[in-house]
Each structure stands twice: as structure tokens, then as C-alpha cells.
Amino acid sequence: METASAEARADRTRYYDGLSAAAHAATLRWRDEALSIDRVDGGEGGGRELAVWPLARLSIGEIDPDGRVALSCKGQPGRVSMDAAALPPRIAARIATPRTRRRQYLGWTLVGVVSLGLAFALVVRLPAVAATLVPRSVENHLGEMVETVVVNQHRVCVNADGQRALEQLEARLAGAAGIAQPIRLVVIDSKTVNAVTLPGARMVIMRGLLQEVDSADQLAGVMAHETGHIARRDPVVALIRGAGISLVSTTLGINLGIADVSSLAGQLVNLSYSRDMERLADANGVAYLQASGLRSDGLAGFFALTSRKHGNAGSTVEFLSDHPRIADREKRSQGSPLGESALTPKQWAAVRGMCGKP
CATH class of the missing domain: 2.30.29.30 (Pleckstrin-homology domain (PH domain)/Phosphotyrosine-binding domain (PTB))
Known part of the structure; x- marks a missing residue:
């Protein structure tokens, strides 16, 4: 001492x-x-x-x-x-001399350059792997911003009974998918026939989809498909594939003059998934319905319905744009009519009327 x-x-x-x-x-x-x-x-x-x-x-x-x-x-x-x-x-002896500090700065600079190079390599070569490097906190922040971009353009449809019914249905699907994070679900008053998933376990359902489907089971099929995207973090993978360098630089706190996080929000709204992502989400969606004890033929029924209404291209259905052919997806999504109905008649009526236009 x-x-x-x-x-x-x-x-x-x-x-x-x-x-x-x-x-x-x-x-x-x-x-x-x-x-x-x-x-x-x-x-x-x-x-x-x-x-x-x-x-x-x-x-x-x-x-x-x-x-x-x-x-x-x-x-x-x-x-x-x-x-x-x-x-x-x-x-x-612990006092750093200017020469020592210069060495430390050079060392950390080298580490930063190497780390950024590795991150860029992952972005270019392996978007799915790079997505696992994005912290959940960053993903949740991105999701919150993108939801603001999407939702602020439309009225949010508020109906306690309908919202509760959708959340209960989605909780069953998320449980079957093994998703631990609660999924935030919002319905907006848009005529677009679509449902979208956002980073941070978020799903937006549009009025056009509620009006397009013939039954709660068809809606459940679409929701199960979207749940498949959430389970695999596809929104982040797609974002990295489309704007990966910007995302990685922002995540690492480096301003490269390419883009900031707020601009990424606008890009994410317009992202589309690859055909492989869509095929896997279709297959997983059917599996989640079956694991939930629900009838699993709703997604194929939705594809058949839109094919009859709009033709195989489905050009007016945003949910199907840039995706595999409807007929092919219908064949691969054949489930079973056995199982519970996704919603009771009372719940389905509440959901259909959420935007005041049943």
C-alpha cells in the first residue's frame, strides 16, 4: 500500500x-x-x-x-x-503521450474502416445475414418512422371490436410463428388492396383489402402471409438489399452523405420482396394457419378470388404486384378447409365495418 x-x-x-x-x-x-x-x-x-x-x-x-x-x-x-x-x-505510467494517442487513433480508425468494409460486404453479398446485425432498437425506430410515413397519409380506422378481433387473430398467428415481440397492427382508410409489414413487427392493413376478400379466412390467409415476412425479418432484409449502404452507415453512426434514416423511411414504403421471399411467406403462412388450428385454405381462396376478378396479372391488387404469378401461388398455397374459422360472424362484421364502409 x-x-x-x-x-x-x-x-x-x-x-x-x-x-x-x-x-x-x-x-x-x-x-x-x-x-x-x-x-x-x-x-x-x-x-x-x-x-x-x-x-x-x-x-x-x-x-x-x-x-x-x-x-x-x-x-x-x-x-x-x-x-x-x-x-x-x-x-x-498510464498517461498517454501524444505519440501513443496517435497510435490509438490510427488503430481505432483502422478498426472502423475494416468493420465498415465487412458490413458493406455483408450488405452486398448477404442481405439476410446483414439484417441479423441490425439491433432490434434500430429496427423498431425504423418501423416507427415508416409507419408514420404510411399512416399519416390516411385516416386510421378505429373500431374497438374490430381492432380487438384482428389483434387476437394475429396473436394466434404470431404464436404459431414463434414471434416473441408483440405485433402492432393498424388499419387505414385506403382503397388500395394491400397489407404491408414494416420493420419492428408492424403490420398495416388497408380498407381495400377488407373490401376485396370474401371471408375472414381469406383475410387470415393474407395476414398469415404477412406474419411470415415478420418472422423472417423480411422488411429489414429488403431494406438492406435496396438501401443497405445507407442503413449500415446510419446504424454505425457514420454520415457518408448518402442518406439519413428519415430518407430510408420513404424508400422502405416502396420496397418489394423477392419472389423467393414471397413463396416462402406463402408456405409459412399456410403452416401458421394449420398450427393455429384454423382452416388453412384462405390464402389460396384469396388468390382464386383475385384471379377471377382481375385476371392472372392482378394488376389492380397491390398485394400481388411484382410477385409470382397468381395461378402458381394458388397451387402452392392449397391448405385445408378443416379447422376453426378465423373470426366469428360478429367479429367479421366488426372488422369489415372498421372504416365505416362495410
């Missing part, structure tokens, strides 16, 4: 408590694990302990031209100004 014999000279050592501008003459006692700062004022209360700082959290600044150095403790207010020459050798 280093005792008072290793004390810094009180006439040159000053302690600032961080609460006022007052400077206190101080004596420093260096112990094995901590630094004790004692007040030296020559009057009553002299020698009173002002602070105890663990050496593991001690931070040491550079030596100034006057040969003085500043000490501070991470997580505690206050600082000490003292002669660098009064530091014990084991503490003085």
Missing part, C-alpha cells in the same frame, strides 16, 4: 467538486485500489475526506505545458489538478 508518504504536495494540488467553482487545497492518498482526496484548509475540518475514487475508474489527462495534469473519476463529479511529477510511478 502507498501511504501518506506518497501524498501529492498540498500547495499545488487542487480539488474541484464539480458543484461550484471553488478550488480546495487537497492531499492525495494513493492506496492499492483507490485514491483518497483529503481537504487541507488549515482550519476546522482540515483533513476531511472529500472523495474516494476507485483506481479502476480513474481517468488521467495529458500533461499541460506547466507540467500539470487533470484527474477525474468516471461516474463521479469533480476533478483534481496536480503536478504530474507528484504522481506515483504506477499511475504516471
